[in-house]
Amino acid sequence: MISPSLLQLAHDQPAAIRAELLAGLTAPTAVIAPKYLYDALGSRLFAAITELPEYYPTRTEAAIFAEHQDSMAAALGPVQTLVDLGAGNCEKAARLFAALRVQRYVAVDISVDYLRDSLQHLQQQYREIEMLGIGVDFSSSLHLPAEAGAGPRTLFYPGSSIGNFTPAAALTFLRQAHAECRGGSLLIGVDLVKETDILEAAYDDPLGVTAAFNRNLLLNLNRLAGTNFDLADWRHVAFFNAPESRIEMHLEALDATTVRWAGGERRFAAAERIHTENSYKWRREDFAALLAAAGFSALRHWCDARGWFAVFAAHA
Ligand SMILES: C[S@@+](CC[C@H](N)C(=O)[O-])C[C@H]1O[C@@H](n2cnc3c(N)ncnc32)[C@H](O)[C@@H]1O
Incomplete structure (x- = not known):
């Protein structure tokens, strides 16, 4: 093993x-x-x-990834190292390994025991991909250790976890993410404003x-x-x-x-x-402006037909 x-x-x-x-x-x-x-x-x-049927974000985002993964791969360019921030069960990243032709996968999460189990399971399915888990709290500052990779990195931040930050703190976090890309790129999921009952x-x-x-x-x-x-x-x-x-x-x-x-x-x-x-919950145009303010360029985004969730790709 x-x-x-x-x-x-x-x-x-x-x-x-x-x-x-x-x-x-x-x-x-x-x-x-x-x-x-x-x-x-x-x-x-x-x-x-x-x-849960009521929790639309995960399945909506997954459908956007499934439909647009080739366009995302073209927008991001070659992915040497995929750094999954708040990786959880690592399932979302794993579904993109083939399309993005990921060579190295770095999964980062505060929930270390769960991360260890998820990554151990994933490594058996993808033996050819080098994998590293990092147990760390990145809420006050995102500084990845050197082991996260020397070259350009593609940071992956799905699930609208960026929504846990106030807009001002999200800008600070994205500026740090921009530096941690080391000239690479960002792929990030964002939940959008919609009807209150939903x-x-x-x-x-x-x-x-x-x-x-x-x-x-x-x-x-x-x-x-x-x-x-x-x-x-x-x-x-x-x-x-x-x-x-x-x-x-x-x-x-x-x-x-x-x-x-x-x-x-x-x-x-x-x-x-x-x-x-x-x-x-963000409006698409406001989130695009936030990414630009953090230093990202060549922004593209994909959305579901109902306009409930958006995935943005950008270059650092
Ligand atoms: C909403 S879940 C998203 C999980 C998965 N990425 C997805 O999209 O389904 C948030 C994840 O981020 C991790 N997390 C939350 N706060 C964190 C922090 N301050 N530092 C590192 N990981 C954190 C949690 O343990 C959890 O796995």
């Missing part, structure tokens, strides 16, 4: 992570970054979300899988920060904030409750919330 290499750069500072989480919990409006949704179970729950159903499905994904964050907090959250006290809330053009996910206290940890506590009133995720 061939084993891909794995560089573990994430979770190397448990004290810093605990301090960040407790600062978020004790802020006037409690907030926890969405990256903490992705422990090993969270990654599996996200994969289940992508199977957006809200995608983040609050009747089966409760998205609710489980959001509430699992509390179990991860108990592990990482030593808190004593009780799942029974919290419910999932998701809605479209139209002025900000974003879906917001929150965890809402069902009744007044106090959460405790060694050395501290936070009292929550009934209906008080912890903000756990933003998912910004």
